[in-house]
Amino acid sequence: MHPLRQILAFLLFAAALAGCSEQRVEPPGAPRGGDFVLRSAGGPVDTRALRGKVLLIYFGYTHCPDVCPASLAAGAQALNTLSPEERGKVRLIMVSVDPERDTPERLKEYTAYFHPEMLGVTGSAEEIAAVAKAFGAGYIRQPARPDGSYAVDHTTRTYAVAPDGKLAVALELNAPAEKYLETVRGLLR
Numbered sequence: 606m607h608p609l610r611q612i613l614a615f616l617l618f619a620a621a622l623a624g625c626s627e628q629r630v631e632p633p634g635a636p637r638g639g640d641f642v643l644r645s646a647g648g649p650v651d652t653r654a655l656r657g658k659v660l661l662i663y664f665g666y667t668h669c670p671d672v673c674p675a676s677l678a679a680g681a682q683a684l685n686t687l688s689p690e691e692r693g694k695v696r697l698i699m700v701s702v703d704p705e706r707d708t709p710e711r712l713k714e715y716t717a718y719f720h721p722e723m724l725g726v727t728g729s730a731e732e733i734a735a736v737a738k739a740f741g742a743g744y745i746r747q748p749a750r751p752d753g754s755y756a757v758d759h760t761t762r763t764y765a766v767a768p769d770g771k772l773a774v775a776l777e778l779n780a781p782a783e784k785y786l787e788t789v790r791g792l793l794r
């Protein structure tokens with residue numbers, strides 16, 4: 606390869622990496638989704654009991670400084686745009702990737718800030734890891750800061766599960782509320 610081309614190829618590669626920092630945490634292989642049972646403040650959330658509904662599943666954590674709030678706000682906005690009948694057939698679920706700090710109660714408080722019908726669920730570290738892997742979502746806990754706090758880098762997609770329980774599509778970060786709406790209505794049809 607010509608040296609200049611080599612440099613150009615490297616630059617393009619580097620740019621691609623820089624542009625998708627949220628994706629480097631994701632495991633390889635095609636995500637297949639799948640049922641799970643995790644805990645919310647209101648009791649267990651079993652996706653098998655949610656057949657017939659569209660699930661919007663987001664992996665995040667309540668201490669997240671910026672990405673989670675933006676994504677959850679877009680999802681909540683989409684919910685508010687649906688008719689009450691449609692909204693009854695949608696569940697917005699935040700799965701915590703920080704089970705150590707995110708108790709079901711803390712998650713409830715956090716999700717209620719975005720939408721009263723949003724569910725926040727957590728489980729053991731092993732349970733969360735298994736669910737994330739099934740959806741092709743990833744997360745990496747960063748080293749603790751001097752004050753003991755820490756960040757968790759995580760997938761920023763929202764996974765839409767069809768009424769039949771199958772993973773249908775992953776909405777990218779910064780997808781507008783209209784895109785959520787279009788996806789939900791498409792899956793409810």
Ligand code: NI
Nearest residue numbers: 665669672673
């Ligand atoms: Ni986040």
